[in-house]
Amino acid sequence: MHGLSGRGTQLWSAIIIVIAMFTAAEPAAADKRVALVIGNSIHEHAPLLDEPATDARLLADRLTRLGFTLSGGAAQIDLDRKGFDRALAEFKGRIADADLALIYYAGYGLNLNGTSYLVPVDAAPAKADDLATELRDLGAILRELDGPSGRQNVVILDAFRANPFAARGIAGLAAGLVPVGMPARTVLSFAAQAGTIGQRGPDGHSAFTAALADVLQQPGPRLIDIFNQTNMAVQRATSGAQQPFVMFTLLDGGAQLSPAAAKPASPVASQAPAPPRPAASAVAADARTPGLAVLYDEDVSEPRGKRYSGSVVWRIETVKSAQSGADTAAIRAEIDIPERKLKVSLQLRRNDDPTLPASHVAELTFKPAPEFVGGAISNVPGMLMKTSEQARGTPLAGLAVKITEGSFLVGLSNVEADRARNEELLAGREWFDIPLVYASQRRGILAIGKGPSGDRVFADAFAAWGRSQAAK
Numbered sequence: 237m238h239g240l241s242g243r244g245t246q247l248w249s250a251i252i253i254v255i256a257m258f259t260a261a262e263p264a265a266a267d268k269r270v271a272l273v274i275g276n277s278i279h280e281h282a283p284l285l286d287e288p289a290t291d292a293r294l295l296a297d298r299l300t301r302l303g304f305t306l307s308g309g310a311a312q313i314d315l316d317r318k319g320f321d322r323a324l325a326e327f328k329g330r331i332a333d334a335d336l337a338l339i340y341y342a343g344y345g346l347n348l349n350g351t352s353y354l355v356p357v358d359a360a361p362a363k364a365d366d367l368a369t370e371l372r373d374l375g376a377i378l379r380e381l382d383g384p385s386g387r388q389n390v391v392i393l394d395a396f397r398a399n400p401f402a403a404r405g406i407a408g409l410a411a412g413l414v415p416v417g418m419p420a421r422t423v424l425s426f427a428a429q430a431g432t433i434g435q436r437g438p439d440g441h442s443a444f445t446a447a448l449a450d451v452l453q454q455p456g457p458r459l460i461d462i463f464n465q466t467n468m469a470v471q472r473a474t475s476g477a478q479q480p481f482v483m484f485t486l487l488d489g490g491a492q493l494s495p496a497a498a499k500p501a502s503p504v505a506s507q508a509p510a511p512p513r514p515a516a517s518a519v520a521a522d523a524r525t526p527g528l529a530v531l532y533d534e535d536v537s538e539p540r541g542k543r544y545s546g547s548v549v550w551r552i553e554t555v556k557s558a559q560s561g562a563d564t565a566a567i568r569a570e571i572d573i574p575e576r577k578l579k580v581s582l583q584l585r586r587n588d589d590p591t592l593p594a595s596h597v598a599e600l601t602f603k604p605a606p607e608f609v610g611g612a613i614s615n616v617p618g619m620l621m622k623t624s625e626q627a628r629g630t631p632l633a634g635l636a637v638k639i640t641e642g643s644f645l646v647g648l649s650n651v652e653a654d655r656a657r658n659e660e661l662l663a664g665r666e667w668f669d670i671p672l673v674y675a676s677q678r679r680g681i682l683a684i685g686k687g688p689s690g691d692r693v694f695a696d697a698f699a700a701w702g703r704s705q706a707a708k
Contacts, residue, residue, distance in 0.1 A: 269336040271296075271304040272327040273311045274320075276343030278660050280630055281360040282400030287436065288342035289313050289664045291394060291445040295340050298452040304338065305330070310691065313664045316358040319623045320372050328380050337381060338390040342445065345395025345413040347430065348406070351375065352413040354395060358628065364406050375416045382419045389422040390459065394444050396428035396478075415483055424483040425463050427470075435474045443473050444480055527687030530625060531573045533609070534679045541681065546573035550690040552697055557588055564588075565700040567693055571684060577605035580682065584662075586701045587647070594634065594647030595655040596662075600670070602642040610674025616644040617673070621665035625683055629669035632658050663698055666691075 275292025277285045289311075296311035307327040315323055331337040344355035348364065353371035361370040374393075381389045399411040414430045427444035428434045437443035447469035451462050467480040529548040532541030548571045555566045566585035573579075581601040587594045602613040616636050620629030633654035636646045648658045668684040686694065 268334045269299075269302070269304040269338070270307055270327065270330045270334045271299045271338040271340065272307040272323060273299065273340045274315055274323065274342070275311055275313050276315060276341075276355065276357050277664060278314050278630065278657065279344070279355070279357045279359070279400065280628075281358070282344065282355070284657055284660065285343065285397065286440060287442045287445070288394070289660065290440050291342040291442055292340065294441060294449050295342075295392075295445060295452075298449050299338065299340075302452065304336075309688070313666075314357045314623050316623055316627050317356040317370070317372075319627060320354075320356045322624075324377065324380060331381075331383065331387070333384075334387060336388045336390070337383075338392070339377070339381075340392045340394075342394040342442065344397055344400055345374075345393065345411070346371065346399060346401075346409055347412060347414045348409045350414060352416055354393075355400070357623070361401060361406065362404060364409070367406075367409075374413060378416060378418055378422070378424075381422060385420065387421065388459075389419060390425070391422065392425045392427075392448070394427040394434065394442055396426075396432060396434040398433060418483060418485050420485050422485050423459055423463070425466075425480065426482070427480050428478050429481065432478065435470075435478045437473060443478055444470050447473065527690050528625070528685040529571045529573060530683045530685075531576050531578065532681045532683065533576070544573050544575045546571060546575075546578075548572075548684050548687075548690070550686065550693040552693050552700075553583075555583075555585060564704065565697050567697050569684065569690075571682070573682075577608050579603040582668075582684070584697075586704070587650075592647060593650050595650045595658065596648040598646040598648070599639075600644045600646070602644075604642075610672075610676050610678055610680070612675040613642060613644075613672055614638075614675045614677075615673035616646070617671050619646050620669035620671075621661040622667045622669055622683075623665055625667060625685065627667070629667075630661060630665075632661060634658070659698075663694055 273292050273296045275288035275290070277287070277289040279285070292311040292313060296306055300306060307330050308323055312319070312323050327337075327339070341354055346353045346355060348367060351367075352374040353367060354374060354377070355371055359370040361367050378391065381391070393413055396412045399409060401409065410431065412428065412430045412432065413426060415424075418424055427442065435443040437446035439446065441449070444466070448462070448466045450469070451465045463480075463482045467482070470478050470480050527548045527550060529546040531544045531546065533544065535542040548569050551568050553566050553568045554563045556562070557564045564585065566583055569582040571580040571582065580603070581599075583599045585597055587597045598619060600616060604610070604612060615638065618634065618636050619632045621632060622629040632646075632648055633651070634646055634648040636644055639645050649655065666686050668682075670682040670684070672680040672682060674680065
């Protein structure tokens, strides 16, 4: 830890806090707040993590309530290397004129020879030389926060979990993060001490993020108070097994994460109707906007396939349970690729038929026009989930079978470990990949994005399925 003992780190943080509290003048009025929230749970070459995705969504909700704009529009879940880089580039552009910039990361964190790394979901380092390309250097991320002297930066790292690559034998690679150099006016919060593992808290969250989320619900919390109260709550909840710590550079002791108090309105202004809330209306409009669907056709002139854009409309529908006859929720997607004259219907529902060894069932119905270039769809090998249109997909564990001409059923594995991973992929990743084999024996890939509408539909459907399961 750069020569700092745990006691020395805490003492140094305390000294800086005291200095900041006595040198601060008036509370900072942060007019523009931007947050990048990342939760990496489902890794392609490392054990699945339960908490980061749910932790990121919880923090995104808390920060939105505190007036933050979320970079990317929502919590960024299961980012691969390219996704990580895109998210950071977008965030950097958004904070150019911000008063308060915040990064929250939950997932794996590693360190080697004093350098700390965050772990994308597709990382697979085989040797120490791979770390620079496979992982993301925390110090380099912090350097992106260098900017206007008036901006306050906050970085929160819940990344103290066992080394997922220990079996690869990379000498010196250790779990957790260590202190690194920081830009001016920055708060750097670590969920635990280096060399220790974070504890699980209530309701599927980590102990640290659960405590932080509780503190953020308090009115007008100052940065100093937020992390003091969070750290004390974590130590109490874990009986001292987990001890978070904080590093500061120059800090306004009155700085808050909540919006600055509004100025008192004049008597005339107070009689005027409240202005509209554009952020909320924009979200509502996004939720009604069709998502993006893309068909990639095999083409000798295009190594990655020829791309045809289309749309997908998501909704929840009520269907009858085959087992009980009761109403149950199902997810419906209507996909249209106009240029290729192909329409597709997708229905996803929980399976409650004990004779079918599947946790969920996806039914795909293809409706190609007579002039469709492939003639018909002869095979659907399976389904995959991915973080973005260009990312590599992770297969859902299951079996696809042809029912009738143009109709296929994909049953997802009901084995406990497969079911948990499938549900994480379905709920957490933004895109479906559906490989196709045409009657002409050419191949294609249908990529379907959720978008804001799909995100809402999946959240509502999983909530309904959870309630149904709990009622049994």
